[in-house]
Amino acid sequence: MISEQELENRIRSLKAIEPRKEWAKSNKLFIMESPAPRAGFFAVPKFSHAYVYSVLVIVILAGIIMSNPGVFGSKLSPIVTNDQSLKYLEEAEQKITKLSELSKTSDHAEISAAINESVATLKQAVNSLPEKADHKKVVAIAAKVNKINQTLSETRKQLGQEIALEEQKVLADKVAVYIEDDIAQTHKQLSDAVKNEIALYEKMELSESQKQSLEQIKSDFSEYIKTRDVQLLQSAVERLYFLSNNQNQ
């Protein structure tokens, strides 16, 4: 058995582990020449992730709605100015959920009353939808409408009859318009942000690899402006994100 002192000496022999000198030197220079993080859109990775994610959610929702052949073609209903849409959608969702539960029973009187209530609250919700909605509201409305659609489909199967078809079509149609507007608005904001970021990086002192990344970003962005191909904008955003986090592409 070795002595305690000998053991400590042996452990201390691991002090000989050291990094390659050239690597340590170049790594230090590389870190120090990287741009300092700035407050703002790309400086907060969590936020930029959330932003990109929200764009994806909108695009996915738009895809789902647009791929449903039954939801287009209706004219929009008159819309009241007082925006209580989420409240009325919530009420409609509750009524339809209640109807869905009742549809599993054989209480015809209750079911009939519940159908009338559901259709009435759904009409009220449709009429309460505003002309325009901000991003947060669009996401909230789309989520509610999605839930209502699911519950309505289940209920129709249970009851064996078509209820609130027209109201559902108008709802879906309106949400599709909201999403189209929101995507256009999001692309515009994203495009402005990319433009500003490029201008800021152009004023900075960058390393060779960072300059190359910036050139690629500028090329992607300029092509996006010409073609409006969203993949190019996405590519520019991703490259900017990595540039801001010192991970060259």
Place this chain on the structure above:
Amino acid sequence: MNKEHIQSVFSSDYDQYIQSIYRFAYIKVNSQYTAEEICSNVFTKYWQELCKGSEIENPRAFLYKLARNAVIDFYRKRGREATAPIEAGLELGTTPSFIPAIEVSSDLEQIKSAMCSLDQEAQNAVIWHFLDDMPTKEIAKILGKSDGSVRTMISRSLKDIRSKLV
């Protein structure tokens, strides 16, 4: 802090701690490439914090905290919990830079393998105390334990290591 001051602080801390952080990472991950990657990430985060104007009271403790998290992330990504034996790094062809200086002796392999069998916290305490000459009080502060319990942990760890060095 202005840019020159930030650069000066970073440069000084980098030179002072790069070897310790590299050694810590290397012992844990057993790969020169991964240890360099971890060091690079750790010091990049430190640089970014300085640039943001954050006041870092104890840079060594801060750097070790980042390094510990980076090592945990590495193993989480690899889906492994145990530290690899020393042979693993050598088999992968990652010849560590310290090899020519001290030649990998069976003694060194043994001591490293024995250390790797300790739990992560005990391993950290032994590395910091014997390789970085860190006082037990400072280790206690980093680990959020009392000075006494860190001393006991180190003492038990030595016992464990010794029992494996037969």
